[in-house]
Amino acid sequence: MIPGFDLPRRLVAEALGSALLVATVVGSGIMAETLTKDMALALLGNTLPTGAMLVVLITILGPISGAHFNPAVTLTFALRHDIARSDALFYVLAQIAGGLAGTLIAHLMFALPIEASLKIRTGSAQWFAESVATFGLVGTILAGLRFQRAGVPWLVGLYIIAAYWFTASTSFANPAVAIARAFSNTFSGIRPIDLPGFIIAQLIGAVAALAVMSWLLRPTNGTITGKASP
Template sequence: MKHIDKYVSEFLGTLILLLAIVGSGMMGQAMTQNEAVVLLANSLAIGFTLVFLIITFGKRSGAHFNPAVTLVMLLLGNIKLKRSAVYIFMQILGACTGVIIANIIFGYDAVELSTKYRNGNHILFSELISTFGLLMIILLNQKNKTEIVAGLVGLYIGAAIWFMSSTAFANPAVSIARTLTNTFTGIHYSNIIYFIIAQLIGAVLCMIVLKRIYKI
């Protein structure tokens, strides 16, 4: 299959990202009941993981690992429709696989639907802003080296987990996959559609603003 390396890169990258997100939350829960400490461990693991994943796969697939990023790249003409559709499928598949692996290796059932509700207009606005910020960093640094983009994205998400009320999911594939774990990082499936809408609005809004101001 043509571009198989790119598709596998998106699958593996998103799988490892969710393994880090969910697994670090599980490890934190197993070690302490202090949610601030768990969140700190979670944010550091996610930030570090994003850095090495983007450096590793950036020159293979572009290291999107995020349907919102792929959608914006499609709208900007940086990726073809067929490839973008496969990317999004592989991202969602990889994300769900990553959560299932995390569940298994930490002794949970392979799939445990989350009972953790994350709702409210303030949470959705937080997701819109979180995704706007992520795309802003990516789009304004397209001409920089992959290592720089990796560092900036890792730093941003690691920080945004703390200063965004939603803990900065900023990724539809992440949102979908996190319904499959009933642990610290889980989210109830009824909240997903609203999260995804907010994330996509944030991503597209960022593209529109940056095209007008910075001529990207």
């Protein structure tokens, strides 16, 4: 974040970013489902816009709020003391509100009603996939901030594109996005009853990533190895 942005502006950035992210996830899912019955092609049509939007949103809103757009990421930074605990709570509320607004925006654009999703996403494999997806996302963010801060938007966007395809759950990796998608009975939806398992798995993955990366990214004797000598 750039110093000088007060909490109200940061919360608006978080809500706006979450809204545009969810509108992209849900909207591109609706568009893909409309254009093709090929599930693989529909997933690709859902994947690429999501990754691209993340690059844009993190680039333009990151300097204001840090571009979390994700309660699991906010939890990670709160545990690192990079954000005040009180601010973190407001961040999470802004992210959830923004995500719900994003679902509404997508449905209004496609003239579809808001209704609870009927898409089943549950079971130990799905929960484990969400833990892995969130672990990888948080690990990517922390390592990116440590070694390649300017590249974080691209790193996150590319990771999410990949995680859509290598995880059984298609990588929600975000409690706010999961909640928002529960109100979209479309390609990208999730049944509300399946939310607790996903959210718990996501938070476990985030905390595990913080623990592992805090150790992994701490150089021995204050030096960073693996870099070429000047």
